[in-house]
Amino acid sequence: MRLPKSFYSWTTISGAVLASVSFLLIVFSIIISLIFPDEVGDYLGLFSYIVLPVFLVIGLILIPVGTLTKIRKDKKRKVQREVKFPIVNLNDSSQRFVVLIFVVGTAIFLLFTSIGSYQVFHYTESNEFCGTVCHTVMEPEYVTYHGSAHSRVRCVECHVGSGATWYVKSKMSGLYQVYSVLTNSYPTPIETPVHSLRPARETCEKCHWPEKFYDSKLVNRKSYLSDEENTEWNVQLLLKTASEHKAKGLAEGIHWHINPDVNIEYTATSFKRDTIFEVKYTNNKTGEVRVYKDENLEDFEDSPRHETRTMDCVDCHNRPSHDYLSPTKFVDHSIASGEISQSIPEIKSVAMGILVKEFPTTDSAMNYIAFKINEYYGKYYDDFIAENPGIIENAISAIQEGYKKNYFPLMKANYSEYPNHIGHSESPGCFRCHNDSFQSEDGHIITNDCNLCHVIKAQGPAGNIEYSTSDSTLMFNHPMEMTDWKEMACYECHRELY
Template identity: 25%
Template sequence: MDEEYKDQTSPPRTRYKVYKYLTVALLFIVVFFSLGLIGVETTSSSSFCSSCHEMKPEFYTWKASTHSEVECVKCHIGSGTEEYAKAKANGLMQLYKKATQTYTAPIRMPKEIPDSACESCHDVSKREVTASGDIIIPHDKHKNKDIECIQCHNGIAHGKIADRKMTFQNDYEKWDSKTGTSAMGDFKFTRPDMDTCIDCHKARKVTTECSACHTTGMVPKSHKKADFKTKTHGKQAAENLKKCNQCHSDMSKEPLVGYDDLSVIESFLNNDQVQAKQKNHYNYAKENTFCADCHNKRPTSHDSNFYNNHGAIANKNQASCQACHEVKKSSASSRNQVTCSSCHPSKHSQKTSWKETHPISLEGVTKPSAKCYTCHAKVSCEKCHK
């Protein structure tokens, strides 16, 4: 037996202990990595995001969105090991902020969703027309101009709830599936609207013509009637100017203020006194450059005899004249340089008749005479007094 033991490096009991420790160590390593893999998989699931009550608004809006079948990590973590490692490290930092209550509310993404995340599912080169069948959106052209997906589709998964101030600390407990569905129910927060397109087109000096984006031209039936321009469009504007403004505001080359809510009264200074002026369709005709294209043209009714008859016509409906003309040139709202004050000075329109304050008696005088021209310039007077 002694000879047999001489050939061994250690006694059997010692070797047994070594094997035992190696087995335990190997088992520990296997369990550690298994738990690690399970942990990584668990923390990468969308349901894990909702385990933090700070993420309840984002979780329940995502559940109600069109992207509810796409895991959060597909969009919020970039591809590659490096991006994945950064995301996990950031997760530990967020865990620390949660424990110490040092996070910032409302919670916002540290960076925008990259196009690569969208393109892992969507082929933008083949997306030309939206589901409505009317709107033309050539995604490839936008891509070629370096317009990122998120610039138009930033509310697709969460309905812009941070911008809507719905993610503060006292709101977390209010969130559930019903709240998420309600928050995502209004398309103006989840889909790009026309204002998004128009603002971008104007900034980039791209056409804003209806036909550039709509296959139908978007012309209402009422606008196709033969007498629409000559007889009815002014009446329709008077009845529902806010509806007109929904489309025609985007056609103006200059911004329009005060027409989104016509109950708002515009205040302006005049002779150091604050006065109120209600915006109406006559103001709109002068301020919207789209309308001015027609309203600055001389109407057919303004023929050679119009000058002699315009006073009587104006007295019947003076307000209609203001669709093109100003009473006096007091603002830049009208491009038409012909104003009432061009021929009718304000001193002629005072409550006290100018004839009463005239230094020379004008009793019985009904028209200019040679006596008038001893003081006044005949050429100037005859521009109006003929």
């Protein structure tokens, strides 16, 4: 059984070899990943569903290209043909063989393409693809994602909508991202906010039903002061997430902003949306409109206006899945959990002194943390180390661990690049609007009254905590006596490390 002469060209043969080898490799890698689903690395999927199919298709294209050029060449060599199209004669055994190969081959190919494209679809929607293929670039988001309440929600559920338009849209921007990774032209840090983020109505509200409002939330904060004893300081806040009484729904409280009858639009002066310039409130039911302007902004008319945006979940919950903690927070967490012993003198302030530094790589940070702590305690507290073996090593590894989960020097990702808008201690957050300087013409101000959003239920150092009686609030007591904390916004001091 022989194939017609036109098939014997080097291009055709190499095409056929390339296609068959890639095909076998695809089948092989799929079998491997089925047999050992846990052991295979993150990159096998990339090969079986993206790289190898490209070679398969190239091979398949080479086959007809080779055959056609061969026919054309033969023609030039004056091998005369009377008819334009090939005549298929099924009585000729070699031609029958070609037709058989062609029909069976096409059928198998179509079958595998449909299974394959389904797999490609699934693979490109997986966390593995989104989070690890461009490892360095997505590492910060991937690591913080795994520490969040949403680590079981797939990346695409927040970032890509359902339906064909979103699919195409995301793959087009994906192509650009692949290009920028290959040419090393991606920005560090990756720009935020994500202006093309799928609207919160379609993502968050699928799981968190706005009609189902939340009860008040009790938050306990333990922090440790930078003194010799690492004094534990407690604050207990009752956050007024929703109305005091369920019957009132979203009529008041923090989630009032997402009441369907309320529409809040704001105009930001920059891409980052962190400086707000004008706020507009519309009551969809009564038609009432109120425009608040920042009275401190002198050149109001000349200020740049970047965009006007309707407020939704992400304007407060901008870090539902990628929250980078500040050193103050992650060291406090480790002391509270006992990984860093509170008995190590000055450990909070020594850790802060180290973490204010900027490091070019994670490795250099790891080395410096270990070196500095060993050096400091070896010099000033060698008795303490001798009496408490292992205690310093545990503290070192907890600080290193905290650094690795929250700082990503290569991508320049950290808490100051990606501030969390919930609160007001380390970044403006709620105080972007609630700063007492936005005023409407009818005299309403967006207030920063300390009891608007929460009541303080308890506060003070361990052993001497002051409690409020059932429904009253405590006057905020700043742990350090100072006159100017009321004049300045909290974040103006607290974004620095103490």
